[in-house]
Amino acid sequence: MTTPLPSIPTEPPTARTMSQPALADLGAVPAVSRWVRSGPLRLHVLDYGPADGVPVLILPGITSPAITMDFVARELTDLVRPLVLDIRGRGLSDNPPEPIAANGAVALHGYDLASYAADVDAVVSGLQLESPILLGHSMGARIAALAATTGHHELRGAVLVDPPMSGPGRDPYPTTLEAFLRQLDQARDGTNADEVAQSWPRWPRREQELRARWLSSCSRTAIAATHAGFESEDFFAHWPNVPAPAILVYGADSPVVTAAGAQEAAKANPSAELVEIPGAGHMVFWDEPNASLAAVRAALRKLS
Secondary structure (H helix, E strand, C coil): CCCCCCCCCCCCHHHCCCCHHHHHHHHHCCCEEEEEEECCEEEEEEECCCCCCCEEEEECCCCCCHHHHHHHHCCCCCCCEEEEECCCCCCCCCCCCCCCCCHHHHHCCCCCHHHHHHHHHHHHHHCCCCCCEEEEECHHHHHHHHHCCCCCCCCCEEEEECCCCCCCCCCCCCCCHHHHHHHHHHHHHCCCHHHHHHHCCCCCHHHHHHHHHHHHHCCHHHHHHHHHHHHHCCHHHCHHHCCCCEEEEEECCCCCCCHHHHHHHHHHCCCCEEEEECCCCCCHHHHCHHHHHHHHHHHHHHHC
16 A cells, blocks of 8 residues: 655755754763765764674664764663664764655655665674664664665664554554654754753653754754655564564553554564563653663663
């Protein structure tokens, strides 16, 4: 079943903004910036080390630059080597050029799952990551699901955290595009942590502050095209083929991975392990930091 795509707003790369306080945030992050080419794109990665640790490539969500996952990555360095990718169109990574080839890329302006997964392959190759683990949240979990099936690189496993299960013939993604773009406009107008707290009251204060300073680095086209992909690209087209070991972590109160969705995921990929985080919604790490980190640490111990 084909889902008609909505009109996707486009804007030039110069519409993305980043303040001096946002750049200064990088000085407090215990990571080194790495740069990788994916075709014509320059992709930015925060590498937390240690260099000899098992590499875990962390793939954030639709409006989450790499630095917003700092509070997760820094708690994993005793176990693994976390590396957090600024997904294309976010943070310090480039926007894609207007695609001229594959239909999916054209329709979604280069923000289709295949293009995202190609970036994952480019990072693994470019940084010479040996048998990495993929750890994705939300959009990043959908990317990880496809990247794990390509066979381009040997993986130790994949951890998918609350992947959107919307798609053709399914219920729509529960957060509207209008809500995302309204938050983006607030950020570009100069939002602050207090305003972010109105939408995300449960988040730790530092995460509200980072959201306020970094959301404006996200491309409007990236957000709109990815949201359209949530409706037009089916998670379950790839999830059954994600090889073991695979672990799916989800919030017990998530509107994105519902109880019915979790049951379907378990049936579609019986070799995968499902882990429920009590009290968490879709923003699992932000809602229940201690429980979600404990679950991810347990998963990484099994995979590394």
